[in-house]
Amino acid sequence: xxxxxxxxxxxxxxxxxxxxxxxxxxxxxxxxxxxxxxxxxxxxxxxxxxxxxxxxxxxxxxxxxxxxxxxxxxxxxxxxxxxxxxxxxxxxxxxxxxxxxxxxxxxxxxxxxxxxxxxxxxxxxxxxxxxxxxxxxxxxxxxxxxxxxxxxxxxxxxxxxxxxxxxxxxxxxxxxxxxxxxxxxxxxxxxxxxxxxxxxxxxxxxxxxxxxxxxxxxxxxxxxxxxxxxxxxxxxxxxxxxxxxxxxxxxxxxxxxxxxxxxxxxxxxxxxxx
Numbered sequence: 001x002x003x004x005x006x007x008x009x010x011x012x013x014x015x016x017x018x019x020x021x022x023x024x025x026x027x028x029x030x031x032x033x034x035x036x037x038x039x040x041x042x043x044x045x046x047x048x049x050x051x052x053x054x055x056x057x058x059x060x061x062x063x064x065x066x067x068x069x070x071x072x073x074x075x076x077x078x079x080x081x082x083x084x085x086x087x088x089x090x091x092x093x094x095x096x097x098x099x100x101x102x103x104x105x106x107x108x109x110x111x112x113x114x115x116x117x118x119x120x121x122x123x124x125x126x127x128x129x130x131x132x133x134x135x136x137x138x139x140x141x142x143x144x145x146x147x148x149x150x151x152x153x154x155x156x157x158x159x160x161x162x163x164x165x166x167x168x169x170x171x172x173x174x175x176x177x178x179x180x181x182x183x184x185x186x187x188x189x190x191x192x193x194x195x196x197x198x199x200x201x202x203x204x205x206x207x208x209x210x211x212x213x214x215x216x217x218x219x220x221x222x223x224x225x226x227x228x229x230x231x232x233x234x235x236x237x238x239x240x241x242x243x244x245x246x247x248x249x250x251x252x253x254x255x256x257x258x259x260x261x262x263x264x265x266x267x268x269x270x271x272x273x274x
Contacts, residue, residue: 011250015053016053034078037078052091059188091104092113117166137183137188159205191221217253217254237254
């Protein structure tokens with residue numbers, strides 16, 4: 001009898017995206033009013049979300065940065081009220097600004113999702129001082145430049161090396177690495193082929209010893225494969241999420257919580273029957 005490959009993590013979590021922005025690539029403008037954001041959060045809770053990731057600055061290709069004051073005004077009131085209404089719900093703040101992260105943590109967030117990989121020293125200090133969880137993402141360049149012909153010597157090796165160095169920096173500073181999740185940054189300074197290679201070889205990142213997040217929901221590489229706009233990429237997003245699950249992802253960051261939960265339930269039933 002053949003040996004079966006190592007099973008995926010049975011406790012994989014679904015992180016729901018809540019963009020309180022006017023210009024995010026898929027849902028920009030839908031939830032940038034506080035009540036709309038809270039209603040959508042309620043929907044995700046009912047659909048079985050495990051974590052809600054709240055962002056106030058678009059990181060789509062070509063996006064322009066916003067001020068600390070504007071991002072704080074978009075994010076913190078939503079975090080505060082959502083935490084008050086659902087105190088047991090884990091809330092993540094999607095930001096690379098220490099001031100925004102600090103305010104969101106004080107309002108009830110328990111995780112920082114930083115697309116710059118905690119490049120700012122004050123972000124590292126926040127991780128130490130608060131003991132919160134952190135998602136450390138890889139991005140080549142900035143949102144304004146990242147899709148301008150991204151190049152790697154070898155994409156998996158290069159990103160793996162980035163994480164090794166960043167994790168060493170965090171550990172030397174005193175961060176508890178058990179609370180750090182790594183995200184290879186699908187779509188953040190990667191070509192279609194780079195994204196496909198990363199997803200196919202995702203399990204190699206498990207050797208870092210960290211939990212692993214995949215965030216590929218509705219992204220442009222899916223649209224390029226299918227030749228479809230953002231609002232017609234659900235099936236492609238579900239396919240990517242299930243490949244991520246099968247290849248070792250611990251957290252799936254998605255826009256479509258209910259559909260992902262159903263697909264994941266079926267995939268887990270198949271895997272657990274082996």
